[in-house]
Amino acid sequence: MSSTLVQTDENGDHYESKKISSSPSAQLKSQPHSSLLSQANTVGIIGGVSVLSTLIFLEKLVxxxxxxxxxxxxxxxxSDPAIDGSRQSVHSSLSEIAENEVSYEHVIVHSLKQKRVFLEKSGARCIVMPCHISNAWYDEISESCTLPFFHIGECAARELKEAKLKPLDAGSNVRIGVLAACETAVVTYEDKLQNQGFEVVLPDKATVEHILMPAIESLNQRDVxxxxxxxxxxxxxLLIRAVNVVIIASEELQNLLPGEDPLLKKCMDPIDALARTTVKWAKSAKKDNDDWINSPRLSQTPQNNG
Incomplete structure (x- = not known):
């Protein structure tokens, strides 16, 4: 296994991604000499607000x-544990973040962008961010990145589209429910689902205040x-509102229900979709690189005409 686990608060120098050649050999040569890894299918993982989400993703990836x-x-x-200290702010609504005297959003985005740069310098050939909250700022974090950078919401929406779900109510679009502990996490999925033609259904305010948040509070008090x-x-x-699938967009609530619970058949863990997309890319990248290395033109011995 060629894998490296790095926990760092690396800020890095200013770094501008350069366009990468389609040749696997040229891509490997383009990596800095200080790269930790040089394989053509190296995955770079940005640890987000929750270390738990990162660990869950790693388990699925492996x-x-x-x-x-x-x-x-x-x-x-x-993974930067300092980001985790800002969870109280990012679990607030986007409007509350905007009104805060200190721009937590700017600090978090800047930090995550520097993590992406660090991974690029370390030899990553694609980037993933297994965090429901961080992906709300995907556009800013991925700016100037020329590597494949998979969005967790887009991966989930694409898999649901490929499932060819049928509307439960005649004459309506397929409805997908999203359960999230904060408004910021909802942003990660809403647009991506709508772009695929789904109707997004969110719990109402009363459900959030009197059911969802108390569920998380109970979990924090070890009342499983x-x-x-x-x-x-x-x-x-949400199921009563004729949704086909409920996306659980909260690491606190993932794996809470026992495996035999029938409700799980109606739920989706988007980290699964991100992991499957990443593995598919990695296997394809490895195959392309192996095919290029084993191509006949590379195995030919140059003729000495002297």
Whole structure:
């Protein structure tokens, strides 16, 4: 396994991504000499607001890439625990963030962008950000990045589109529910789902205040059974509104329901979609690189005409 786990508060120098040649060999040569990894399918992972989401993604990435006896895809992770200290601010609404005297949004975006730059310098060949909140600022963080940079909301929306779901109500679009602990996380999914033709259904204010948030509070107080029951109610509230699938966009609520719970069949973990997309890309990138290395023109011995 060629993988590197890095926890850093690296700020890095100003770095401008350059256009990468389509030749695998040229791409490898373009990597800085200080690169940690140089494989053509190296995945760069930006640790977001929640370390838990990063760990969950890593587990899925390792499992799906190596479950058939293959080597795990190479990866490098950059996680900054200082970002986690800003969770109280990012769990506020976007309007509250904007009104705050200190621009937490600017600080977080700048920090995450520097993590992306660090991963590029470390030899990453694609970038992922397994965080429901951080992807709300995907456009700013990915600015000037020429590597494939997968958006968690787009991956989830694409998989749902490929599932060819049918509307539960005649004459309406397919409805997808989103359960999130904060408004910022909803932004990550809403536009991407709508771009695929889905109608997005969110819990009403009363459900958020009296069911969803108490579920998270119960979990924080180690009342797992109470949190499970409240989560079940929140999911049912959306299902009653004829949604086909409920996206659980909260790391606190993921894996809360037991595996045999029938409600899980109606739910989606978007980190699954991000991991599957990443593994598919990594296997394709490795195959392309192997094919290029093994091409006949590289194996030919130059003729000495002297």
């Amino acid at each position: 499992w799906w890439s190596s479950r058939n006896g293959e080597e795990c895809v190479p990866f490098v992770v950059c 059974e109470g949190a499970r029951n409240l989560l079940r109610i929140a999911i049912q509230v």
